[in-house]
Amino acid sequence: MTTDVVRARPWFEAGTWGGDWMKEHIPQLNQHEVNYAWSFELIAPENGVVLESNKNLLEISFDWLMELQTTAVLGRDAERFGTEFPIRFDFLDTFEGGNLSIQCHPSLEYIQTNFGENITQDETYYMLDCKDDAKVYLGFQDDIDPAAFKTALESSVEENKAIDIEKYVSSFPAHKHDLFLIPNGTIHSSGVNNMVLEISATPYIFTFKMYDWVRLDLDGNPRPINIDHAFNNLNFERKGDRVAEELISKPAVIHASNGMRIIDLPTHKDHFYKIERLEFEKGIALETKNQCHVLMLVEGSSVLVKTKNGRTVRFNYAETFIVPAAAGTYEIINEGGTEAKVVRAFIK
Structure with a gap:
């Protein structure tokens, strides 16, 4: 699991x-x-x-x-x-x-x-x-x-x-x-x-x-x-x-390539977690780097989340999902016709 x-x-x-x-x-x-x-x-x-x-x-x-x-x-x-x-x-x-x-x-x-x-x-x-x-x-x-x-x-x-x-x-x-x-x-x-x-x-x-x-x-x-x-x-x-x-957080693009961007949403020094927004037209491949990620689709209709063992699950707009550290790698695929935006939080 x-x-x-x-x-x-x-x-x-x-x-x-x-x-x-x-x-x-x-x-x-x-x-x-x-x-x-x-x-x-x-x-x-x-x-x-x-x-x-x-x-x-x-x-x-x-x-x-x-x-x-x-x-x-x-x-x-x-x-x-x-x-x-x-x-x-x-x-x-x-x-x-x-x-x-x-x-x-x-x-x-x-x-x-x-x-x-x-x-x-x-x-x-x-x-x-x-x-x-x-x-x-x-x-x-x-x-x-x-x-x-x-x-x-x-x-x-x-x-x-x-x-x-x-x-x-x-x-x-x-x-x-x-x-x-x-x-x-x-x-x-x-x-x-x-x-x-x-x-x-x-x-x-x-x-x-x-x-x-x-x-x-x-x-x-x-x-x-x-x-x-x-x-x-x-x-x-x-x-x-x-x-x-x-x-009030000041967003900054920290990575952009092939129709995707990762935007850092800086948190306060007292917060022990980071927040990023992933924006992509088709899909984005990610690594847990031995940390748990908590995510939500905040713009778009639905996405498919595929883990390295081959299991694929659909999540709709405004649904929260968790990728445990042990998942290793995962891919988020946009099912909608417009750009998808996913918020991701993890420990600093």
Whole structure:
């Protein structure tokens, strides 16, 4: 199994800010659901792998695969991460929905000390799709006053009143295929009308929400707000011009030949993973170099992925797949009539 391409079984969930992009683009989903906020494409503690034999199906936890074949999956990175799969892909859908909460994630020391995790959620937003008015909240305004901001947040909770969040938090227009960098401690949120591919490190779920637009969840209850935890982790130096300079990736072509390009999407120094975009008209041959690759088709209709043992699997637009380190070499073949674009993430 670990010499072939693998797709984890995703799961989908509605949410108070959820949108309708997934409903429209994935017709197999229940169209009667109120919305879809998340798709957990690959979050190892949450996803399973489905095995088939003689038309019988058996789903096992992705963690089982890691316990049994860690080195085959992660290759040279197995010693560093052990049985924890380090990279996650998930969707955040706000098309015709709402803004995500204003939030941050804990520092490595904080999550280890307070929650017993080994890694923290240094993440990115890759913009799979968006409307013309889409934006991302990222970093602070240059004149941020931390004490005044905290007072405004606490008053919002106590008095159930909205605040002008852009008085404190910067926002940037979002465009298809942009990459926003969100290392731990960075204040952030996706605005409405985005379809975000969130590429991240994989701890469990520790998100500190500071402001949730004075709204209730789908059951009519307030969502948890964690102002104190957030202020123990916020980096107030990520403000003003530094945000655009340091937290918006600047793509660069690192290889081009025979109708294909490999584009580096530089990540922050705190991210332990790299992100590249593979663009090709017909196909591209790749090597794992003893590392695991996590990939998604982000433009095009479908691709075939062929591993060196001869197995070929089709993946459609917006589907995540994993090429384990033990696969060695693989080829991605474009089945569409236009250029295909595939995002690839792997450990630095």
